[in-house]
Amino acid sequence: xxxxxxxxxxxxxNKVRTAAVVAVLAVAIGLALAMLVxxxxxxxxxxxxxxxxxxxxxxxxxxxxxxxxxxxxxTAEQAATAAAVPNVSAVVGTQSLRLRNATEAxxxxxxxxxxxxxxxxxxPGGQSSATLTxxxxxxxDAGTLGxxxxxxxxxxxxxxxxxxxxxxxxxxxxxxxxxxxxxxxLAITEGTGLGDYTAESTSALLGTTLAEKNSLTVGxxxxxxxxxxxxxxxxxxxxxxxNNAVYVTLxxxxxxxxxxxxxxxxxxxxxxLENVASTKTALEGALGPDxxxxxxxxxxxxxxxxxxxxxxxxxxxFIAALGTAGLIILLIMVMxxxxxxxxxxxxxxxxxxxxxxxxxxxxEALVLAALGSAAGAAIASFASGxxxxxxISTNSTSTTAAPxxxxxxxxxxxxGGAGLPGGGAGFPxxxxxPFGGAAQLVTSVTAxxxxxxxxxxxxxxxxxxxxxxxxxxxxxxxIRPIEVLRGE
Amino acid sequence: xxxxxxxxxxxxxxxxxxxxxxxxxxxxxxxxLASIVGKSGSGKSTLLSLLGAxxxxxxxxxxxxxxxxxxxxxxxxxxxxxxxxGFVFQQFNLIPNLSAVDNVMLPMEFAGIRKAVxxxxxxxLLVQVQLDPEKHDRRTNRLSGGEQQRVAIARALxxxxxxxxxxxxxxxxxxxxxDHIIELLSSxxxxxxxxxxxxxxDRALANKTDRRFRLQQGKLTEEPASRPVVxxxx
Numbered sequence: 001x002x003x004x005x006x007x008x009x010x011x012x013x014n015k016v017r018t019a020a021v022v023a024v025l026a027v028a029i030g031l032a033l034a035m036l037v038x039x040x041x042x043x044x045x046x047x048x049x050x051x052x053x054x055x056x057x058x059x060x061x062x063x064x065x066x067x068x069x070x071x072x073x074x075t076a077e078q079a080a081t082a083a084a085v086p087n088v089s090a091v092v093g094t095q096s097l098r099l100r101n102a103t104e105a106x107x108x109x110x111x112x113x114x115x116x117x118x119x120x121x122x123x124p125g126g127q128s129s130a131t132l133t134x135x136x137x138x139x140x141d142a143g144t145l146g147x148x149x150x151x152x153x154x155x156x157x158x159x160x161x162x163x164x165x166x167x168x169x170x171x172x173x174x175x176x177x178x179x180x181x182x183x184x185x186l187a188i189t190e191g192t193g194l195g196d197y198t199a200e201s202t203s204a205l206l207g208t209t210l211a212e213k214n215s216l217t218v219g220x221x222x223x224x225x226x227x228x229x230x231x232x233x234x235x236x237x238x239x240x241x242x243n244n245a246v247y248v249t250l251x252x253x254x255x256x257x258x259x260x261x262x263x264x265x266x267x268x269x270x271x272x273l274e275n276v277a278s279t280k281t282a283l284e285g286a287l288g289p290d291x292x293x294x295x296x297x298x299x300x301x302x303x304x305x306x307x308x309x310x311x312x313x314x315x316x317x318f319i320a321a322l323g324t325a326g327l328i329i330l331l332i333m334v335m336x337x338x339x340x341x342x343x344x345x346x347x348x349x350x351x352x353x354x355x356x357x358x359x360x361x362x363x364e365a366l367v368l369a370a371l372g373s374a375a376g377a378a379i380a381s382f383a384s385g386x387x388x389x390x391x392i393s394t395n396s397t398s399t400t401a402a403p404x405x406x407x408x409x410x411x412x413x414x415x416g417g418a419g420l421p422g423g424g425a426g427f428p429x430x431x432x433x434p435f436g437g438a439a440q441l442v443t444s445v446t447a448x449x450x451x452x453x454x455x456x457x458x459x460x461x462x463x464x465x466x467x468x469x470x471x472x473x474x475x476x477x478x479i480r481p482i483e484v485l486r487g488e
Numbered sequence: 489x490x491x492x493x494x495x496x497x498x499x500x501x502x503x504x505x506x507x508x509x510x511x512x513x514x515x516x517x518x519x520x521l522a523s524i525v526g527k528s529g530s531g532k533s534t535l536l537s538l539l540g541a542x543x544x545x546x547x548x549x550x551x552x553x554x555x556x557x558x559x560x561x562x563x564x565x566x567x568x569x570x571x572x573x574g575f576v577f578q579q580f581n582l583i584p585n586l587s588a589v590d591n592v593m594l595p596m597e598f599a600g601i602r603k604a605v606x607x608x609x610x611x612x613l614l615v616q617v618q619l620d621p622e623k624h625d626r627r628t629n630r631l632s633g634g635e636q637q638r639v640a641i642a643r644a645l646x647x648x649x650x651x652x653x654x655x656x657x658x659x660x661x662x663x664x665x666x667d668h669i670i671e672l673l674s675s676x677x678x679x680x681x682x683x684x685x686x687x688x689x690d691r692a693l694a695n696k697t698d699r700r701f702r703l704q705q706g707k708l709t710e711e712p713a714s715r716p717v718v719x720x721x722x
Contacts, residue, residue, distance in 0.1 A: 002597075006586070013585050346581040349542060350643065351570020351598045353563070481569075482542045 003356060007363035011371075018368070021332050025325055025372025030379030032321035033457040037380060038388035039314040040453045046307050055273050056183035057280055059266040060293045071291075074263040078287055079176075082268055085282045087275040093263040094181060095174035095253035099224060099246065102133035131169070132256060135223040139213035140168050140244045170210065172224065172246040174253020180237060183267040186247070191218035191233030200251045203232035207243030224248075224256060268294075310391045318457075322464050325372065329365050329468035337361065337472040341479055348481035358473035365469030366462060373458045380454065490516040490539070490651060490683060495548035497534055508534040509545070510706030516685065516699070518650065521677040523686045523694040526703035532687040533655055535703060539685065540573050540653045541565040552650065570598050574644030574682075578656035580636040584629035588614060588639045591628055595646040606646075613642035617672060634665035641672060645680065652676075654686045658693055670696050 012018055059082060063071025076093065083091040178186050178193045186193070186205065194203050206216060211234050216222060220231045229248070237243050254260050270279045276296060283294045337344070347357055497509040508531030516522055526532045537543040539550055541557055549558040552572055557565065574595075575581075582591045589610045596606035614624050617638040628636055637657060644652050654673065658666030670686075670693055677684045677698075686697060694700050700711040 002603075006590075009585055342581070343583060346577075346583070347594070348566065349540070349569060349575050349581075350595045351566055351573075351647070352594075353566055353598065356598060480542070482537050 003360050004363055007360050008367050010360070010364050011367040018371075021328070021368055022371045022375060025328055025368060026375030026379060028321050028325040028328060029369075029372045029376030029458075029461050030383060031376075032318050032325060032461065033376055033380035033454060034384040034387045035314045035318035035321060036457040036460075037384035037450075037453055038391055039311055039318060040450075041388055042307050042311045042314065042391075046311065055270045055276055056296075057268040057270060057276065057283060058183075058295050059268055059283065059287065060264075060295070062289065062291050062293050073259070074266060074292065076261045076263065078292065079263060079266055081286050082266055082283055085268075085279060085286050087271050087279045088268055088283070089271045090177070090267075090269040092175060092177040092179055092183065092267040092269075093250055094176070094265050094267065095250055095257055095259065095262065096264040097172035097174070097224075097253055097257055098131040099134040099136060099170040099172050100131055101137050101170075102135060102223075104137075105133055132172070132225045134170060134172075134225075136170055136210065136214050136246070138168050138170050138244055139207070139209040140240055168241075168244060170244055170246060172248060172253065172256075174248050174250040174256075176250040179267065180235075180242075180247075181265075181267070183269055186235045187237070188233045189236045191231065194232055194247070194249050197249045198251065199249060200255060201249045202227070202229050202252075203248075204229045205233050205235050205247040206231050207245045208234050208236050209240050209243040210245065227256075314388075314391060322460055325369075325461060326464035326468040329369060329465050330471055332368065333361055333365050333469050333472035334475065336364070337475050337479075344476050344479045345481045348479070354477040357476045358470075361473045361476060362466060362469040365465050365472075369461055369465035373461050376461075377454050377458065380457075489518055489553060491551040492539070493549045493551065495535070495538060495550065496546045497531075497538060497543070498546045507706045509538060512548070512703075512706075512708040514701065514708060514710065516651075516683050518683055519677055519681040520699060521674055521684045521686070521697045522699040522701065523688055523697040524701045524703050524708070525688060525691060525694045527689065530703045531706050532689075532703050535708075536653050536655050536685070536687050539651070540575060541568050570595060571647055572650045574647070574649040574652040576637070576640050576644050576652060576654035576657045578659040580628075580633070580640045580660070582628040582636055582639055582643070585627060587625045587627055588619060588631065588635075588642075589624045591639055592642045592646055595643060599647050610642070610646065613645055614639065616645075616676075617642045618668075633661050634668065637661060637665075637669055638672070641669070641676070645676065645682070648680070648682075650683060652682055652684045654684065656688055657686060658688070658690060666690070666693065 059074065059078075061071045061074050074093070079091050079093050082088060173181060175181075176197050178188075178197065180186055188205070189208060191205075194201055194205060204222075211217065211220075211231065214222065216231050218231055218233060221228045222231070223229065224246075235243075235247070237245065248256075250263075251260075254262060268279075268283060270276045280294050280296060284292070287294070344357055348354075492512055492514050495509055495512040496507065499506045499508070508529075512535060524532050524535065534543070538545050541550075541560075545558070549556050551557070552568070555568075557568065560568065569575075583594070586594075589607065592610035592613055593603075593606045596609065597603075601609075611621075611624060615621065619635055619638045619642070623631060623635060628639055631639065637660075641652075641657075644654075652673075657673070658669050661669060673684050673686065674696065676682055686693065688694055702709050702711055
């Protein structure tokens with residue numbers, strides 16, 4: 001019988017006690033693994049957010065306050081000014097357009113329905129955005145919120161006439177680079193981009209659901225204000241609302257809107273997350289607080305800070321649970337060594353080296369740790385999602401409860417992608433305060449017990465088990481074989 | 489050959505110094521079956537632990553085949569116990585959750601003997617000590633006292649030691665089983681040419697050994713032999 005086999009056998013000498021020890025270990029190890037999974041999930045989310053919008057600032061015209069917004073539009077000159085601010089690595093201008101299906105618009109006009117969704121108002125930050133006709137049919141129904149907004153902002157139509165089914169307007173955005181309205185690179189799934197985004201072009205990028213709804217593929221054509229445009233590529237924004245959109249080059253959109261040189265917003269990318277706050281202040285100074293509102297993408301600073309806290313808490317909890325598991329193993333093994341002093345003495349008397357006896361106890365501890373890890377991994381696989389959700393929801397609650405200040409609050413929600421392409425969010429204030437979008441992103445953290453993370457966690461458990469077992473194993477070296485005979 | 493030279497072991501108990509082993513000297517030829525008798529507390533087990541390198545003498549030396557144990561480091565003493573000594577205890581001291589075969593294989597495992605070899609040798613030894621083969625794979629805590637002592641003797645023989653030290657080997661056994669154990673030890677000393685030193689307070693048992701020593705107040709004296717001393721064979 002080998003040392004390992006003997007250790008396994010010893011681990012099951014007292015089955016009731018072994019079961020109790022394994023149960024306690026399983027709870028500690030399960031908690032440790034769940035915390036590790038949560039830590040990894042939050043870490044990945046923080047990384048993802050940092051990589052996407054963490055360094056993006058959005059500049060909107062000052063005074064945009066929903067339907068009652070005012071102020072002056074942004075200009076190409078202001079974009080140049082923003083680009084000259086230290087630590088700014090890129091400035092992308094956008095021009096927003098609102099597209100209505102030409103047939104639907106004509107039918108509504110004939111039925112006496114005045115005004116489109118939002119009454120033609122309510123672009124980003126409350127600016128007006130040009131409403132144009134198109135051959136495209138929206139891929140997304142207005143839904144309850146859309147219908148309610150249209151009813152509120154439009155008219156009820158002819159009395160006694162059932163209002164026609166409404167669809168959301170299609171958002172068209174002129175962009176100065178191949179990014180979406182959050183500054184994130186467009187995920188083009190078919191075809192190509194638009195090439196030079198600073199020149200007029202008759203090419204466009206369509207969201208996948210919009211293309212599918214209209215049976216368009218790369219190379220197909222459609223019209224905006226009777227002008228034919230060719231589908232250069234399809235993109236996937238990840239949501240049905242996000243894919244109910246069209247991108248054209250910035251000059252094209254400015255021409256279509258009849259607003260050459262004007263911008264709806266600017267997406268400013270800062271060179272690093274550390275410089276975001278200082279660059280935001282510098283931008284506000286350069287553009288003038290009465291001319292432009294500068295908001296951090298998704299106002300993620302607070303959210304990221306909270307996520308960082310969750311990450312730290314989960315790391316500390318992981319270490320604490322791991323330490324607890326190690327302590328349990330240490331105490332159990334000390335107890336076993338004391339209980340088996342005579343047996344250890346016998347083994348020494350018949351010639352067992354100290355290292356063999358020590359190894360036997362370490363292996364026995366590892367057997368207990370392995371059993372505890374198996375049960376703990378099962379516990380973690382069930383509990384990690386709930387624990388992570390509990391941590392994140394607490395975090396997002398505190399995040400959404402944060403005070404919202406400053407002008408353009410409604411737009412702040414749109415700046416992170418919840419506005420222009422978002423369903424029901426194209427209307428000012430559709431997503432609430434600036435933390436609405438951030439909270440959504442934060443709460444979308446997925447804690448999945450990946451084999452790699454579980455393996456790393458169990459590796460740590462085994463490391464702690466070895467450390468925990470080493471002390472009692474070393475204690476065995478101090479037991480003298482003479483103690484066997486003394487008991488005779 | 490075992491040579492014990494002026495062996496002394498003292499313990500301090502408060503202000504008093506106790507000498508359970510006081511200037512003990514004797515020699516044992518290879519293959520001798522010897523006994524040490526004495527009352528409880530006379531120092532028999534202390535002397536046995538010194539011979540078996542379980543304890544270190546205050547002074548004096550034990551020389552086994554010309555090799556002195558005095559000053560030998562712990563690791564070497566462990567090796568000495570593993571290679572040259574076999575212990576048989578009154579309480580048997582078997583590992584209860586291991587089978588008889590596994591218990592006998594333990595010293596061989598510590599000596600680095602291959603599993604197949606040690607398994608075969610363990611079975612052979614258990615046959616030699618007349619343990620029912622059906623009980624070879626039985627856990628030792630399910631064996632009778634006599635059976636456990638047979639397993640303990642087989643374990644003591646596992647690494648073919650030069651010296652077997654038996655501390656009250658029949659102390660926990662009935663008279664008949666005790667006689668069987670003594671016969672077994674006697675035959676082993678002859679067949680294996682193993683020196684066996686038995687510590688006992690049982691006079692009848694001592695009378696069956698080649699040489700008899702009496703330990704009294706730490707002093708060892710030899711009593712007349714009751715049976716011919718077996719000469720060491722080549």
